[in-house]
């Protein structure tokens with residue numbers, strides 16, 4: 453079971469603080485959506501409104517075409533998986549997973565059968581009789597997921613579901629969450645402030661900042677062509693070059709540049725270039741020559757600080773392939789593909 457969601461002109465004020473402004477979003481049935489943004493940007497507030505735990509100041513949420521205004525959390529086709537998993541410590545895993553089914557009046561034999569099936573699906577076959585304190589953090593997370601999926605919600609809301617796990621387990625669980633979501637076809641809405649997690653898992657990422665949506669799209673698009681300077685900055689490392697409008701396009705510390713898209717406004721502008729877009733060589737838009745500063749090897753690339761000759765103020769971060777062998781102090785000729793740059797009005801806030 454799954455359902456599309458429409459969020460219309462949603463605003464929310466906490467007394468005199470506006471936590472959400474004009475949120476509008478269409479979510480397809482069965483999509484994996486990640487709400488991404490810094491602490492305090494309104495992700496949890498939006499999730500809580502979808503789950504029915506907060507009544508928005510203005511606007512509406514429709515799930516499967518049905519207006520959710522005034523519908524209590526338990527009556528919604530949503531289930532929320534909270535950050536602390538909220539497992540019942542005195543109950544076995546089987547009873548924890550079957551809890552929601554019991555509340556719905558499902559007979560014991562049937563609910564236990566479903567609980568066992570779900571525990572098997574999340575890799576805890578044979579552990580049904582254990583209690584939560586006997587499990588690791590990752591296993592508890594799996595039980596919480598099994599419990600949330602047991603009631604077959606149309607929409608599963610997950611608030612920082614992997615926040616308590618170490619990095620390695622996080623990565624494993626990201627893969628598992630995604631494959632379970634595919635298997636069930638349930639719409640997942642997952643809150644995180646971890647950009648790598650969002651990229652690894654989402655069909656579409658919703659980048660939020662100060663209660664507003666900055667960008668919505670598939671991870672590759674949001675990373676490569678972010679809709680705002682904030683989104684560019686939040687979706688991974690980026691170099692920012694100051695630029696002004698000139699007779700030949702953009703004037704930058706590295707000379708003229710034909711902008712990849714029509715410029716809006718008079719400037720000043722900020723040109724964003726990702727570290728991996730900077731190349732050693734002279735093909736494309738020249739960034740002149742630079743001296744290699746600190747450099748660290750990351751397996752697939754060297755992450756280098758490059759001190760530019762043409763602009764003493766600018767140090768660029770570049771990811772250069774191992775074959776370049778960038779030694780500190782070495783000189784390199786740098787260039788970048790101008791079609792892959794993003795240009796924004798410089799005054800846009802990125803904080």
Ligand SMILES: Nc1ncnc2c1ncn2[C@@H]1O[C@H](COP(=O)(O)OP(=O)(O)OP(=O)(O)O)[C@@H](O)[C@H]1O
Pocket residue numbers: 466467469471489490491492493494495496497498645
């Ligand atoms: N009950 C409340 N009363 C007053 N202000 C609140 C309340 N709940 C949240 N806020 C404020 O609303 C803003 C958005 O909070 P929210 O919890 O949605 O952010 P978030 O993006 O989920 O952050 P985090 O990643 O830290 O959980 C924050 O500035 C927060 O301080």
